[in-house]
Amino acid sequence: MNDNCSFCGKSDEDVERLFRDPDDPICNECLDTCSALLTGNQVPGWLVTTSPQRCAYCGRRPSEGVRHCVHLRWHSPRICNLCVDTALEALASQVVEEQISNLVDGVDDEDGIGINDKIEHTLLESAGGPPARLLRPDAVTFDFGGTVLRLVEFNKLAGVKRMFEICEVSNNRTEQDLLEFIDELDLQVQERREESLIEYPAVLRQRLIYDALGILFDVSQQEVELEFWKASMQYSVEPGITTVLDGLSARDVKIALLSNSAFSASALRFELQRHGLHDYFSEILVSADYGFRKPHPLLFRSAHSLLGSTAARTWHVGNSRYYDVEGAIISGMGSIWYNPVGRQPQGPAPHETVDSWSSFQSIVERVFDRPESS
Ligand SMILES: [Zn+2]
Numbered sequence: 192m193n194d195n196c197s198f199c200g201k202s203d204e205d206v207e208r209l210f211r212d213p214d215d216p217i218c219n220e221c222l223d224t225c226s227a228l229l230t231g232n233q234v235p236g237w238l239v240t241t242s243p244q245r246c247a248y249c250g251r252r253p254s255e256g257v258r259h260c261v262h263l264r265w266h267s268p269r270i271c272n273l274c275v276d277t278a279l280e281a282l283a284s285q286v287v288e289e290q291i292s293n294l295v296d297g298v299d300d301e302d303g304i305g306i307n308d309k310i311e312h313t314l315l316e317s318a319g320g321p322p323a324r325l326l327r328p329d330a331v332t333f334d335f336g337g338t339v340l341r342l343v344e345f346n347k348l349a350g351v352k353r354m355f356e357i358c359e360v361s362n363n364r365t366e367q368d369l370l371e372f373i374d375e376l377d378l379q380v381q382e383r384r385e386e387s388l389i390e391y392p393a394v395l396r397q398r399l400i401y402d403a404l405g406i407l408f409d410v411s412q413q414e415v416e417l418e419f420w421k422a423s424m425q426y427s428v429e430p431g432i433t434t435v436l437d438g439l440s441a442r443d444v445k446i447a448l449l450s451n452s453a454f455s456a457s458a459l460r461f462e463l464q465r466h467g468l469h470d471y472f473s474e475i476l477v478s479a480d481y482g483f484r485k486p487h488p489l490l491f492r493s494a495h496s497l498l499g500s501t502a503a504r505t506w507h508v509g510n511s512r513y514y515d516v517e518g519a520i521i522s523g524m525g526s527i528w529y530n531p532v533g534r535q536p537q538g539p540a541p542h543e544t545v546d547s548w549s550s551f552q553s554i555v556e557r558v559f560d561r562p563e564s565s
């Protein structure tokens with residue numbers, strides 16, 4: 192159970208009231224901030240957004256007539272105006288109930304897939320919908336962070352320090368100058384990526400940052416990107432993933448990585464090599480190299496096409512209900528939700544949900560052991 196506000200990070204001891212939602216606790220101060228935002232006030236670092244993600248509490252998307260608040264500086268989840276109202280009412284009436292998700296009315300998602308975006312609709316129709324059940328796969332695509340490898344730490348300062356070590360000309364800039372510039376650019380870019388599903392690659396971003404600050408390098412943009420990654424990122428291997436990758440390889444199932452990453456495939460390839468996992472993956476597809484982000488179906492289509500498989504004979508597995516499960520479903524693929532932390536289900540249902548890689552392994556064995564009727 193998380194005891195810190197997902198929107199500002201404060202602990203329950205530092206705020207008057209914290210709704211102890213199992214996934215996304217929110218404090219009274221953040222609710223007040225949301226309320227101010229929704230009545231048209233500006234709050235630094237916060238935004239009312241139309242990006243097509245779901246409210247963390249009721250599952251509604253902005254296309255369903257609600258408005259979402261997000262704390263960009265904290266990379267927070269989204270809360271809709273209806274859930275803000277519900278929570279504020281509960282606070283005012285001193286309701287003892289302490290989970291917003293229990294206070295809100297459920298949203299019917301009876302149309303199955305709650306996709307309202309025009310492009311996604313068109314692609315969904317052309318894909319013909321996901322298979323009724325998981326078919327024996329010719330290929331499996333895996334999400335990266337939180338699925339194959341777990342992020343232990345992103346140390347932005349360490350990355351920035353490394354940049355000053357390898358640059359040719361620093362123009363008397365300080366680490367603080369660089370950190371502030373990066374943060375400011377992130378604020379401008381982050382939500383636009385989410386709304387448009389268009390990726391802004393790190394190599395472009397860093398070119399803009401360093402040229403604007405007059406910091407010059409004698410190495411390629413690709414090397415600068417990789418040096419920043421090496422210095423700032425620390426990952427660990429998800430327990431049991433190696434057994435799964437071995438099991439699929441032994442059955443001649445092709446394996447690819449399909450990741451939303453501003454960093455290019457070479458950075459992720461480096462990280463997989465660091466953990467001895469690289470050779471399992473015949474393709475590494477990242478949003479930075481394609482320009483689109485999951486759940487955009489074109490990224491999924493590129494993956495199964497490259498692997499020589501059909502959508503229906505390709506499984507995608509990942510830890511995000513939005514990026515991974517919805518993306519796989521609208522692409523007509525088999526979808527498996529990797530949910531080791533027991534998050535509440537939301538949005539369209541995947542074919543299967545697993546809480547560990549050993550459960551995934553059982554599904555693989557079941558699907559391969561049973562005779563396949565057509
Ligand atoms: Zn808060």
Ligand SMILES: [Zn+2]
Binds near residue numbers: 246270272273274
């Ligand atoms: Zn809501």
